[in-house]
Amino acid sequence: xxxxxxxxxxxxxxLITFLFFLSLHMxxxxxxxxITQLTHKPALGGTMTTAFMLASIFTRPLVSILLPRxxxxxxxxxxxxxxxxxxxLSYGNSSYSFIILLRxxxxxxxxxxxxxxATLATTTVPTSRLGEGVGYFGMAxxxxxxFAPFAGLAVLHAFNFNMVLTLSLIIIHIIATCSFNVxxxxxxxxxxxxxxxxxxxxxxxxxxxxxxxxxxxxxxLCVTFTGVFNFIDGLGEETGLGASISIYFLVxxxxxxxxxxxxxxxxxxxxxxxxxxxxxxxxxxxLLLLSIINSxxxxxxxxxxxxxxxxTLQPTLQSWAVSQVSSNKKGTANAMILTGMDLGMAVGAPxxxxxASKIGYQAMFGLSSIFILILVVLFLVNSNLSKxxxxxxxxxxSGFSSGG
Numbered sequence: 001x002x003x004x005x006x007x008x009x010x011x012x013x014x015l016i017t018f019l020f021f022l023s024l025h026m027x028x029x030x031x032x033x034x035i036t037q038l039t040h041k042p043a044l045g046g047t048m049t050t051a052f053m054l055a056s057i058f059t060r061p062l063v064s065i066l067l068p069r070x071x072x073x074x075x076x077x078x079x080x081x082x083x084x085x086x087x088x089l090s091y092g093n094s095s096y097s098f099i100i101l102l103r104x105x106x107x108x109x110x111x112x113x114x115x116x117x118a119t120l121a122t123t124t125v126p127t128s129r130l131g132e133g134v135g136y137f138g139m140a141x142x143x144x145x146x147f148a149p150f151a152g153l154a155v156l157h158a159f160n161f162n163m164v165l166t167l168s169l170i171i172i173h174i175i176a177t178c179s180f181n182v183x184x185x186x187x188x189x190x191x192x193x194x195x196x197x198x199x200x201x202x203x204x205x206x207x208x209x210x211x212x213x214x215x216x217x218x219x220x221l222c223v224t225f226t227g228v229f230n231f232i233d234g235l236g237e238e239t240g241l242g243a244s245i246s247i248y249f250l251v252x253x254x255x256x257x258x259x260x261x262x263x264x265x266x267x268x269x270x271x272x273x274x275x276x277x278x279x280x281x282x283x284x285x286x287l288l289l290l291s292i293i294n295s296x297x298x299x300x301x302x303x304x305x306x307x308x309x310x311x312t313l314q315p316t317l318q319s320w321a322v323s324q325v326s327s328n329k330k331g332t333a334n335a336m337i338l339t340g341m342d343l344g345m346a347v348g349a350p351x352x353x354x355x356a357s358k359i360g361y362q363a364m365f366g367l368s369s370i371f372i373l374i375l376v377v378l379f380l381v382n383s384n385l386s387k388x389x390x391x392x393x394x395x396x397x398s399g400f401s402s403g404g
Contacts, residue, residue: 003126005133009183010124014140016178017117021144023171024110026152026164027087028052031103033153034161038094051100053346055107056114060335060342061206063115067331068205072116073184080176083109087169091162111338114141118334120182122322128268131319135264138315142256146229146249210324211333213382214317215340217276220375221313222344224287224368227352228252228306235361239293247296248303255307263312264319272320273383275312280376283309284369291366309372314341 028049036045086105093099118137125133155164228248236245266275286306293299321333356364 003128005125005129005136007124008181010121010133012178012182013117013121013124014136016175016182017114017121017137018140018144019171019175019178020113020117021141022148022151023168023175024083024106025145025148026155026168026171027106029149029152030156030161030164031099033156035096035099039096044096047100048103049349050346051103052107052110053342055104056111057339057342057346059108059111060115060339063112064332064335065202065205067115067119068328071184072120073179073182076113076116076179076182077176079109079112080172080179083113084169084172084176087165087172090165114338115331115335118318118338119331122318122330122334123327124183129264130323131267131315132261132264134319134322135260135262135267135315138318139256139260139311142260142311142314143253146253146256149229150246150249205332206335208325208329208332208336211321211329211336213378214321214324215336217340217375217379218314218317218337219340219344219347220371220378221283221310221317222341223348223351223371224283225310226345226348227365227368228287228290230349231352231356231361231364234356235290235293235365238361241293241296241299244296245299248299251300251303252307252310255304256311259308259311260315264315267316267319272316275316276379277376279309279312279316280372280379282306283313283372284376287365287369287372291362291369293362313375 031048032045034045035048039045083106086102086109090099090102093102121133121137122130151167152164155167232245232248236242239245263275263279282305286302286304286309289298289302289305293302318334318337321337322330325333352364352368355367359367
């Protein structure tokens with residue numbers, strides 16, 4: 001009989017994760033528009049998201065260091081209070097330098113809480129259902145991040161920026177209420193210990209080589225993910241599909257809801273090796289379809305392929321990374337995966353945006369498929385090297401036994 005997955009603590013983690021990504025990414029979508037309206041400089045608007053993402057990226061390693069020393073529930077509650085104050089200070093503020101400082105504070109809070117939520121999720125679920133659990137967790141993050149731009153921009157255009165701040169604060173207060181009911185957790189300090197050397201100790205808590213390769217692969221995946229979600233509107237204008245291009249997001253989210261649980265169960269049954277190659281091929285197909293779309297049906301098909309790919313690859317890579325490390329390093333593995341995702345989005349947006357400005361959106365999406373091709377090639381090369389290494393060890397052991 002399978003161990004229970006949907007416990008009350010796990011349900012609360014999923015709910016909090018969805019709401020948190022929704023509230024913070026609503027601000028990510030709205031702040032650039034607000035600053036652009038204030039300054040009439042789109043470049044300054046773009047720095048709102050850049051500052052947020054960079055603050056999050058640099059915060060995650062610090063969370064890994066402190067994780068064995070903190071109580072997760074208490075830290076989440078304190079950090080939420082920190083975010084509430086930062087968002088509240090944005091009301092009626094027109095100072096660019098002050099607002100970007102607030103965005104840095106919000107990015108720090110985002111980096112702390114998302115790392116802690118991922119650690120809670122991967123620690124709460126039964127080991128035999130890790131892939132399924134991470135699949136639901138990933139679905140919560142993707143749905144929150146995907147729906148947020150629509151909600152944030154709709155409220156901004158229908159009302160004003162202050163209303164977006166108000167809605168975000170309401171959601172964060174709901175999160176804070178739910179967080180009081182989250183089961184407290186202290187990361188197990190037993191197991192492998194860091195060196196007494198301070199530098200070695202820091203590296204131990206922020207890095208685990210076993211989680212590095214999946215983190216590199218998720219970086220490549222998220223370069224393409226941010227390209228789709230930042231520039232799909234531009235593709236609509238270029239191809240004449242106009243506002244109907246938004247159907248892509250609807251289909252993508254439907255695929256997220258459907259494929260996350262399925263891919264999670266498959267991971268638990270067959271492991272990551274049977275999922276990455278076919279999912280990678282689906283991702284390449286989805287991006288290539290975007291490069292040739294001339295109808296709504298082709299757009300929907302592209303969303304089905306890319307939604308299936310992302311909904312399979314992201315949780316599979318995260319589950320793989322977490323399963324490779326010892327129990328007291330799950331926080332480190334999660335931080336590395338999330339950092340890979342953040343870096344992919346931070347790098348992908350300017351690189352693919354510049355590419356689109358030179359060759360157009362359709363050609364850009366076609367070229368972006370190269371990142372997933374690299375992901376698949378690296379995975380296949382790594383798998384072959386692992387097989388050869390295992391085969392070599394097996395031969396040595398066999399020779400030793402026969403000789404004995």
